[in-house]
Amino acid sequence: MGMTDSIHNAEKTEASTLVDSAEDKYLGVGEKRELFNLLGRAHTMEIIHVFVHDPGPWRFNELREVLDVSQNTLSARLSELLEANLLTRQSYDEIPPRVEYRATEKLTDLRPMFQHLSEWAEQYNH
Template structure:
């Protein structure tokens, strides 16, 4: 096992840790990945309703970035009106154990935070 994920003298952006952060960085990216993992396939408006606090434009930008990073698949159906669905790619699905560990950690540590307040 490595001593550190960010060795001394190496820029954070040049590490695996930095790369992972660059993919999921942002207020909504992990939330979008979560909803897609839970529902398998979702349309833009379904995601917007599920998240609630995201604007149409921000969701569009986040989905485009996730697609460019190979984490989300955008499937467009040629029909009137147009139908577009989003799902996790294999690469996006590979992040789910990380998100699940974050969930488990959060649940285990919520009580500790209550004592601090």
């Protein structure tokens, strides 16, 4: 093997290492896609915004009062946020039944992102 072959093999190995590390970097793309799809659904960001600023507890009707969201949509989004572990749901055995939603740490950790997004929107008058 000549010097040229040795250089080409070294370049191939380096390129292969870069590709492997790039693939490692994007592990979990499916999970990220699911999260971004959830965040892009109608009213999800509004609901998250409420919980970022006040983690709760919130009752369903309280959320309906502060959000302009239909009952069915709010119910669906809350279920999706529960499934994504962004909210918890506590039901109480009372009459009438009482259900409360709270933000999880996973959701409250989004606070800096919302703050930066709000600052960006104000800067560009959105």
